[in-house]
Every structure is written in C-alpha cells, then in structure tokens.
Amino acid sequence: MQMITLANGVDIPVVGTGTNTYGKADNQYNGALTNDFSSLKSAIQTGYRLIDTAISYRNEEGVGATIFESGIPREEFFITTKIPSDEAYIGSKKVINQTIQNSLKNLQTDYIDLYLIHHPIEDDEKLKQTWEVLESFVDNGKIKSIGVSNFTIDMLEKVRNFARIQPVVNQIESNPHTWNHELIDYLTSKNIVPEAWGPLSKVTQEQMETLNKIAENYGKNWGQVLLRYQIQRGVVVIPKSHNKEHQTANLELFDFELTKEDQFIIETL
Ligand SMILES: NC(=O)c1ccc[n+]([C@@H]2O[C@H](COP(=O)([O-])OP(=O)(O)OC[C@H]3O[C@@H](n4cnc5c(N)ncnc54)[C@H](OP(=O)(O)O)[C@@H]3O)[C@@H](O)[C@H]2O)c1
Known part of the structure; x- marks a missing residue:
C-alpha cells in the first residue's frame, strides 16, 4: 500500500475503507445495529488497513471487535475515529476525556492512529478546549495524530492559531x-x-460515461479513475462498499497513471 507521510512524520495509507453503514440493518446509515460486520471482515481480507469510523456511526465497538478478531497485528492497521460536536461529547474537559477513553475501549486498542473533530465546533472556547484534550492524548501516546473534518479554511486558520x-x-x-x-x-x-469522504458518491450518469471513456484507455472503470485522480493529487480516499468485487476494484489503483489531459477532464467534470 502506498503511504503519505503526515506533517508529524506518521504514515497514512492512501486508500482506506469507510464504515458508516457497516453493522447496520439494510446497510443504511440510520439502520438498527445488527452486529453483522461481514463487510468490514471482507474489506480487511481484501487488504484494507486504514479503517475510518466515528462515534456518530454507532459502530466503534463492532469495528474494534472485527479488527481485533482478524488476528492481524494492531500496528498494521491505521484506525481513525471522530468526536461529535454535541455537548454530550465535548461539554467539558472531563467529558471529552471520557469520550476519548470510550473510543479506546470500544476499539479495543491502546492507541488510535487518527482522531478527528467530526464537524466544526462553532463556540471558540469549546473548540479550543476539545483540541487541548486531543493534544493531551497525543502527549500521552494514546493518539498518534489529530485532525479535523468538514472544516473550512477560516475554521482551520482558527485552530492553527491556537494549536x-x-x-x-x-x-x-x-x-x-x-x-x-x-x-x-x-x-x-x-x-x-x-x-476525501464520499469519493464515489453523487456521480451523474453523464459524468460516469465520461469517466468510463477515460477508464477504457487504462483497462479500468469509472470508480478506479475517480479514486486514482484523488490519490494522484495527494488526497487520501476512503471508499466504502458492501460488495467484495467493488472492494477489490477500489484497491487496484497502483498500476496506472492518469495523463495530465485526463486529470484536467476529471477536474472540470
Ligand atoms: N467526515 C464526514 O463527515 C463523513 C461523511 C460521510 C462519509 N464519511 C466517511 O467516508 C466513507 C465513504 O463515504 P460514503 O460511504 O458516504 O460514500 P462512497 O464511499 O463515496 O460511496 C459508497 C457507495 O458507492 C458504492 N460503490 C463503492 N465502490 C464501488 C464501485 N467500485 N463500483 C460501483 N459502486 C461502488 C457503494 O455501493 P456498494 O456497497 O454496492 O459497493 C456505496 O453505495 C464513509 O463510509 C465514512 O467512513 C465521512
């Protein structure tokens, strides 16, 4: 697996698997929990090692158990989870501390590779307080890297100023x-x-036809071309699939390179 070295020197795989519908009825995000993690098992067997979960997906525990039961050494995985912006999880330093401890317990691990703030926290003090607790977990080695999700440039500038x-x-x-x-x-x-989350989502029929036309030149399909476009410009992707063939295809990205012309067509789809 190709890696990107983060600013702190930690390596992250360029392709991982999303999990937001794993372990849920009818593979629906809001579906009841089923404890059926066969899709994640299949992803791990296919070769995925970056596993992207979140507290709000309600499946940290099943994700943790599936990783543990794979028998593959913990250090081969790159586990990401995310803290929600609700008071129940970030209300005070003590609460944030407890939230992170719960993730560690649910994921059955001594450390989490990447912990993200799932959505912008509007209140500046709350944002700072959450970041400071995340930093303290980096200090004690229980989190390797910290980051954010769905943050705009302005919100990131704020974090960069006090971090x-x-x-x-x-x-x-x-x-x-x-x-x-x-x-x-x-x-x-x-x-x-x-x-990139949702890297294979919201593709229109017309866009898919254009992508498939490009893909033909490389013996690939539209999804592989989309994912390759992202990793070729340094973007990590976390496609999610419940289908073994799709999971396999989404990892077969390293035996071709998009031309500048094709990159431009995709960029301006
Ligand atoms: N930070 C955030 O706010 C946020 C928001 C959304 C998602 N996420 C994370 O990002 C992950 C990925 O996003 P996502 O799950 O929303 O969407 P996605 O990965 O873009 O797309 C998933 C859909 O694409 C289909 N698919 C996957 N591979 C395919 C292929 N090779 N050919 C055809 N169809 C294919 C899947 O269906 P099949 O099952 O039939 O293959 C599924 O319906 C999530 O699971 C989650 O971990 C984060």
Whole structure:
C-alpha cells in the first residue's frame, strides 16, 4: 500500500475503507445495529488497513471487535475515529476525556492512529478546549495524530492559531458534485493532508460515461479513475462498499497513471 507521510512524520495509507453503514440493518446509515460486520471482515481480507469510523456511526465497538478478531497485528492497521460536536461529547474537559477513553475501549486498542473533530465546533472556547484534550492524548501516546473534518479554511486558520500540535488531516467531501478544489489547494499548501469522504458518491450518469471513456484507455472503470485522480493529487480516499468485487476494484489503483489531459477532464467534470 502506498503511504503519505503526515506533517508529524506518521504514515497514512492512501486508500482506506469507510464504515458508516457497516453493522447496520439494510446497510443504511440510520439502520438498527445488527452486529453483522461481514463487510468490514471482507474489506480487511481484501487488504484494507486504514479503517475510518466515528462515534456518530454507532459502530466503534463492532469495528474494534472485527479488527481485533482478524488476528492481524494492531500496528498494521491505521484506525481513525471522530468526536461529535454535541455537548454530550465535548461539554467539558472531563467529558471529552471520557469520550476519548470510550473510543479506546470500544476499539479495543491502546492507541488510535487518527482522531478527528467530526464537524466544526462553532463556540471558540469549546473548540479550543476539545483540541487541548486531543493534544493531551497525543502527549500521552494514546493518539498518534489529530485532525479535523468538514472544516473550512477560516475554521482551520482558527485552530492553527491556537494549536500547540497542528492538525495533520482535514477529512472533507470530495467527488464530482463537490470537488472542494480551493480547500484542497489550501490544505496542500499548509501540509495538511486532505482526505476525501464520499469519493464515489453523487456521480451523474453523464459524468460516469465520461469517466468510463477515460477508464477504457487504462483497462479500468469509472470508480478506479475517480479514486486514482484523488490519490494522484495527494488526497487520501476512503471508499466504502458492501460488495467484495467493488472492494477489490477500489484497491487496484497502483498500476496506472492518469495523463495530465485526463486529470484536467476529471477536474472540470
Ligand atoms: N467526515 C464526514 O463527515 C463523513 C461523511 C460521510 C462519509 N464519511 C466517511 O467516508 C466513507 C465513504 O463515504 P460514503 O460511504 O458516504 O460514500 P462512497 O464511499 O463515496 O460511496 C459508497 C457507495 O458507492 C458504492 N460503490 C463503492 N465502490 C464501488 C464501485 N467500485 N463500483 C460501483 N459502486 C461502488 C457503494 O455501493 P456498494 O456497497 O454496492 O459497493 C456505496 O453505495 C464513509 O463510509 C465514512 O467512513 C465521512
């Protein structure tokens, strides 16, 4: 697996798996929990090692158990989770501390590779307080890297101003509907790695046809071309699939390179 070295020297795999519908009825985000983690098991067997979960996905525990039961050494995985912005999780330093301890317990691990603030925290004091607790977990070695998700340039500037330990990742939507080109350029210029959620989502029929036409030249499909476009510009991707064939295809990104012309067509879809 190709890696990107984050600003703090930690390596992150360029492709991981999302998990937001794993362990849920009908593979629905809001579905009841089923404890059926066969899709994650399949992803791990296929070779995924970056696993992206979040407290709000309600599945940290099942994700942790599935990783543990895989028998693969913990250090081969890169586990990401995220703290919600609700009072129940960030109300005070004590509460934030407890939230992170719960993640460690649920994920059955001594350390979490990447802990993100899931959504912007509007209250500046709350934001600072949350960041400071995250920093304290980096200090004690229980979190390796910290970052944010769905943060705009302004919000990131705020964090960068008070942070003792800088954010190394911003996980944001990036797909043909919402590329977020300007934000990605900013992140790259600040040595913050952009990580694309929903990388295969919101693709229109017309866009898919254009992508498939490009893909034919490389013996690939539309999804592989989209994912390759992102990793070729330094964006980490976390596609999620419940289908073994799709999971396999989404990892087969390292035996071709998009030309400048094709990159331009995709960039301006
Ligand atoms: N930070 C945030 O706020 C945030 C928000 C949303 C998501 N996320 C994270 O990002 C992850 C990925 O985003 P996502 O799950 O919303 O969407 P996604 O990965 O863009 O797309 C998932 C959909 O694409 C299909 N798919 C996957 N591979 C395919 C392929 N090779 N060919 C055809 N279809 C394919 C899947 O269906 P099949 O199951 O049939 O393959 C699924 O319906 C999430 O799971 C979550 O971990 C984070």
